[in-house]
Amino acid sequence: MEKKTALNAIHRQLGAKMVDFGGWDMPLHYGSQIEEHHAVRNDSGMFDVSHMCAVDLAGPDAKKYLLRLVANNVDKLQNAGKALYSAMLNENGGVIDDLIVYFVEDGCFRIVVNAGTAEKDLLWMNSRQAEWESRVTITPRRDLSIVAVQGPNAKARVWQALPGARAVTESLKPFCAARVGDYFIATTGYTGETGFEITLPSSMVQDFWKKLLDLGVKPAGLGARDTLRLEAGMNLYGQDMDEKVSPLDAGLAWTVDLESARDFVGKAALLAHPQERQFLGLLLLDQNGVLRAHQKVLTASGEGEITSGTFSPTLERSIALARLPFKTAIGETVKVEIRNKQLAAKVVKPCFVRNGKAFV
Amino acid sequence: MTIPANLRYTGTHEWIRKEADGALTVGITEHAQELLGDLVFVELPGVGKELAKDQEAAIVESVKAASDVYAPVAGKITEVNEAVVKSPELINQDAYAAWLFKIMPSSDADYDALLDAAAYEKACHE
Numbered sequence: 001m002e003k004k005t006a007l008n009a010i011h012r013q014l015g016a017k018m019v020d021f022g023g024w025d026m027p028l029h030y031g032s033q034i035e036e037h038h039a040v041r042n043d044s045g046m047f048d049v050s051h052m053c054a055v056d057l058a059g060p061d062a063k064k065y066l067l068r069l070v071a072n073n074v075d076k077l078q079n080a081g082k083a084l085y086s087a088m089l090n091e092n093g094g095v096i097d098d099l100i101v102y103f104v105e106d107g108c109f110r111i112v113v114n115a116g117t118a119e120k121d122l123l124w125m126n127s128r129q130a131e132w133e134s135r136v137t138i139t140p141r142r143d144l145s146i147v148a149v150q151g152p153n154a155k156a157r158v159w160q161a162l163p164g165a166r167a168v169t170e171s172l173k174p175f176c177a178a179r180v181g182d183y184f185i186a187t188t189g190y191t192g193e194t195g196f197e198i199t200l201p202s203s204m205v206q207d208f209w210k211k212l213l214d215l216g217v218k219p220a221g222l223g224a225r226d227t228l229r230l231e232a233g234m235n236l237y238g239q240d241m242d243e244k245v246s247p248l249d250a251g252l253a254w255t256v257d258l259e260s261a262r263d264f265v266g267k268a269a270l271l272a273h274p275q276e277r278q279f280l281g282l283l284l285l286d287q288n289g290v291l292r293a294h295q296k297v298l299t300a301s302g303e304g305e306i307t308s309g310t311f312s313p314t315l316e317r318s319i320a321l322a323r324l325p326f327k328t329a330i331g332e333t334v335k336v337e338i339r340n341k342q343l344a345a346k347v348v349k350p351c352f353v354r355n356g357k358a359f360v
Numbered sequence: 361m362t363i364p365a366n367l368r369y370t371g372t373h374e375w376i377r378k379e380a381d382g383a384l385t386v387g388i389t390e391h392a393q394e395l396l397g398d399l400v401f402v403e404l405p406g407v408g409k410e411l412a413k414d415q416e417a418a419i420v421e422s423v424k425a426a427s428d429v430y431a432p433v434a435g436k437i438t439e440v441n442e443a444v445v446k447s448p449e450l451i452n453q454d455a456y457a458a459w460l461f462k463i464m465p466s467s468d469a470d471y472d473a474l475l476d477a478a479a480y481e482k483a484c485h486e
Binding site (some may be wrong): 032 | 394397398400401403419421423424426449452
């Protein structure tokens with residue numbers, strides 16, 4: 001039986017095409033995923049991301065536990081409300097999941113994990129907690145829903161819907177969060193645009209969604225979410241990395257802290273196996289095809305593979321994220337095998353569009 | 361689901377219209393465009409190309425996936441619709457107006473074997 005978010009009936013009323021995503025019945029689009037994409041780049045769009053799971057960690061050892069569990073250094077979170085993107089690794093250095101850690105207050109953190117991996121993550125987290133005898137309680141918050149409101153006008157629309165939230169959230173820097181009554185409002189997102197990710201009790205989410213809808217925020221589905229995150233050069237778990245891939249080969253070295261003396265799960269494996277591949281962007285130069293996951297990339301220094309590919313609605317050409325030979329250089333022209341043809345693509349930094357502007 | 365009664369169909373979601381000169385105009389059905397979502401790329405066969413029945417004739421790609429379009433009959437390509445190459449979204453807007461190519465069948469037998477609207481509708485529900 002597929003899991004449903006509290007907004008499921010509303011998605012159906014809005015005419016969404018529903019698909020299975022990690023065991024959840026979720027909207028792929030509400031008519032045109034390209035229009036939804038442009039709405040987020042040019043105005044505002046909203047995504048039901050309640051399939052992702054918020055997990056609260058509370059107790060005297062909460063921080064100590066996270067320092068060991070997560071590849072990035074939670075010690076970087078010095079002020080309450082600050083957030084950190086990172087990954088949870090296994091002993092071999094493979095990525096169990098990528099996640100965001102929020103420092104809520106002393107002795108209390110919230111992490112948000114992916115939908116399809118949530119159960120596996122919780123098993124892992126509980127087993128670590130038991131093994132390390134950490135004084136921390138791990139509580140999955142399935143009573144909460146999450147709505148991402150993204151786009152240049154997203155914040156203004158949220159403040160219209162929640163006037164009381166403005167004072168507290170206006171001054172928030174990127175990658176921070178604040179609690180406003182029942183709402184946990186974060187300046188995070190997965191689109192490359194400004195906006196909020198708002199966590200709230202599921203009992204309130206339908207009213208909140210309808211209010212935003214009346215204010216002109218366009219509902220957007222998983223289709224637009226994927227093209228937006230790809231343009232922003234953000235990884236998708238299960239596609240760009242998984243348990244068999246080192247974060248160093250998945251463009252996640254920046255979220256891994258190997259500098260400090262701190263030990264964490266997977267550190268020894270990462271130190272023993274340095275980066276072997278480059279994780280970079282591809283821009284299709286030929287206008288006659290679409291880059292897709294698992295297509296072979298031919299470079300001067302060997303073969304690589306596309307991990308995520310799509311058609312970029314903003315650039316109106318195809319883009320991809322790819323794992324390439326270590327010696328691959330930005331600016332190099334490579335060939336991608338699409339069906340029986342070899343098409344030319346340019347190697348670029350994996351950030352194609354941010355804040356409505358093209359970077360390539 | 362829109363399935364015009366005056367057209368013929370294949371189980372692989374092509375629609376076919378017989379023209380006065382005997383050529384067959386071919387496109388993808390409303391159901392097919394809905395499954396694919398926003399189309400972003402179309403590749404058409406060269407005019408003059410000879411195709412066997414069920415041979416790959418064209419490719420339509422959406423943001424989501426690539427899909428082959430098959431020749432519904434054996435024959436020779438006589439004309440292609442360049443407008444859908446420039447603007448693939450025309451297919452999303454009106455799948456039965458945005459045709460892909462015209463093919464002159466080498467015999468009548470293939471055409472006679474194509475599905476009618478009722479049979480296609482049934483095939484979609486199977």
